[in-house]
Amino acid sequence: MKYMTAEPFRIKVVEHIKKTTKAERQKNLEEAGYNAFRLKADDVYVDCITDSGTSAMSANQWSAMMLGDESYAGCRSFYKFEESVQDIFGMPYVQPTHQGRAADYIMTQMYAKKGKYAIGNMHFDTFRGNAEMLGALPLDYAIDEGLDANDEYHPFKGNVDLKKMQSLIDEHGAEQVSVVIITVTCNNNGGQPVSMQNIREVSELAGKYNIPVILDSARISENAYFIKLREPGYADKSIKEITREMCSYCETATMSAKKDGLVNIGGFLATRRKDIYETANQMAIVHEGFITYGGLAGRDMEALAVGLQEGCEEHYLEYRINQAQYLGAGLKERGVPIIEPIGGHGVYVDGKRFFPHIPQGEFPSQRLVVALYEAAGVRAVELGACAFGRKDPDTGEPIWPDLECMRISISRRVYTNNHLDVIIAALGDIYEDRDSYRGLKLVYEGPITSLRHFTAGFELL
Numbered sequence: 001m002k003y004m005t006a007e008p009f010r011i012k013v014v015e016h017i018k019k020t021t022k023a024e025r026q027k028n029l030e031e032a033g034y035n036a037f038r039l040k041a042d043d044v045y046v047d048c049i050t051d052s053g054t055s056a057m058s059a060n061q062w063s064a065m066m067l068g069d070e071s072y073a074g075c076r077s078f079y080k081f082e083e084s085v086q087d088i089f090g091m092p093y094v095q096p097t098h099q100g101r102a103a104d105y106i107m108t109q110m111y112a113k114k115g116k117y118a119i120g121n122m123h124f125d126t127f128r129g130n131a132e133m134l135g136a137l138p139l140d141y142a143i144d145e146g147l148d149a150n151d152e153y154h155p156f157k158g159n160v161d162l163k164k165m166q167s168l169i170d171e172h173g174a175e176q177v178s179v180v181i182i183t184v185t186c187n188n189n190g191g192q193p194v195s196m197q198n199i200r201e202v203s204e205l206a207g208k209y210n211i212p213v214i215l216d217s218a219r220i221s222e223n224a225y226f227i228k229l230r231e232p233g234y235a236d237k238s239i240k241e242i243t244r245e246m247c248s249y250c251e252t253a254t255m256s257a258k259k260d261g262l263v264n265i266g267g268f269l270a271t272r273r274k275d276i277y278e279t280a281n282q283m284a285i286v287h288e289g290f291i292t293y294g295g296l297a298g299r300d301m302e303a304l305a306v307g308l309q310e311g312c313e314e315h316y317l318e319y320r321i322n323q324a325q326y327l328g329a330g331l332k333e334r335g336v337p338i339i340e341p342i343g344g345h346g347v348y349v350d351g352k353r354f355f356p357h358i359p360q361g362e363f364p365s366q367r368l369v370v371a372l373y374e375a376a377g378v379r380a381v382e383l384g385a386c387a388f389g390r391k392d393p394d395t396g397e398p399i400w401p402d403l404e405c406m407r408i409s410i411s412r413r414v415y416t417n418n419h420l421d422v423i424i425a426a427l428g429d430i431y432e433d434r435d436s437y438r439g440l441k442l443v444y445e446g447p448i449t450s451l452r453h454f455t456a457g458f459e460l461l
């Protein structure tokens with residue numbers, strides 16, 4: 001029923017976007033070394049490289065910003081922001097940070113330990129980076145169904161595998177595990193949700209051994225909406241009742257507010273432990289700013305206080321989740337192989353099934369990113385051989401990841417379904433013509449392999 005899922009807002013301000021010719025886009029690609037990160041945003045027509053920090057703010061958020069209190073200590077805007085977070089997370093203590101990775105950093109310093117395991121469904125890159133720098137051992141323990149790119153239906157592919165968790169504890173001892181981090185939704189395998197039952201059971205298992213559980217909550221309201229839709233017993237609960245219950249099983253949460261917070265910058269750490277809060281305060285003072293602003297302007301906290309609440313509105317979430325469904329359904333109709341079920345913040349196209357004749361060493365998903373930009377000026381991102389490929393430390397031989405995808409992220413409240421139709425048409429046409437594409441050769445990579453996708457350079461084969 002399309003009339004149910006159309007935008008629950010009208011458009012008050014527009015931002016022009018540039019249309020380019022195919023010849024211009026080919027030149028842009030060549031200059032960018034066939035790497036979408038190196039394109040100028042002005043040369044992109046529909047930008048789906050990320051959903052982070054790209055939301056359109058509402059009139060209520062913009063007007064709240066006028067009320068921003070820029071006092072150094074104890075500013076009014078902090079208390080509004082704090083109350084909004086407490087309302088959604090049900091946690092008493094809130095430390096703002098300039099964005100999510102700063103909250104990750106503070107959390108990692110307290111919860112990750114050198115030489116000890118940090119279990120997660122699939123850790124987000126910034127936690128992984130922070131943990132590795134500290135010498136901790138991050139482990140991705142998503143359920144096997146979550147790693148299967150074929151279209152087996154499972155409602156909660158973001159779940160943590162309790163059996164893997166238990167056997168690690170049995171084998172190495174609980175004292176070798178310093179923390180469990182549940183990322184909601186699970187970004188790395190397609191924005192897949194985690195069930196309430198799984199969060200509860202992870203918390204019970206961890207609790208038996210006194211292992212703290214943390215929620216990495218960038219997309220907490222999208223996850224809550226999936227729980228409401230798919231998990232028995234939650235259909236009549238409000239989104240905030242669900243988010244508060246999710247948080248009730250965790251002692252601390254970090255959030256990149258650039259996603260479900262509907263703002264362009266911001267993050268925080270929330271906790272129910274006073275001692276953790278007090279240490280976070282000290283670290284924020286050193287790295288971020290005073291306790292009551294943590295690297296944000298008062299006006300940013302005003303926008304966030306309102307945005308977090310808007311992100312929990314059901315009509316908004318219905319529209320939001322349905323946009324991803326719309327894009328996925330349209331692509332499927334054209335035969336394009338995608339990861340199912342479709343997640344919360346975009347659609348992941350399976351590069352291996354799209355270009356089966358291009359081996360991972362020739363970067364099929366990256367080739368698809370290039371083809372999509374060339375065809376329609378649409379920018380997506382590779383999550384595959386370039387982003388996750390590694391070298392065997394002993395032999396130097398490449399190790400290719402299971403996940404070989406192109407992610408098309410949908411920014412919040414920014415594009416209409418007409419824009420998504422552009423993507424469907426372009427990818428559908430490329431798919432029909434797929435046999436005519438050859439792969440790419442990696443000709444430049446920076447010194448840190450795990451970050452190479454941001455600056456890599458390619459040539460067409």
Ligand SMILES: *Cc1c(COP(=O)(O)O)cnc(C)c1O
Nearest residue numbers: 099100101124126216218256258
């Ligand atoms: C984006 C994100 C982060 C990092 O946050 P930034 O705001 O980009 O610094 C951490 N965890 C998750 C799950 C994220 O999606």
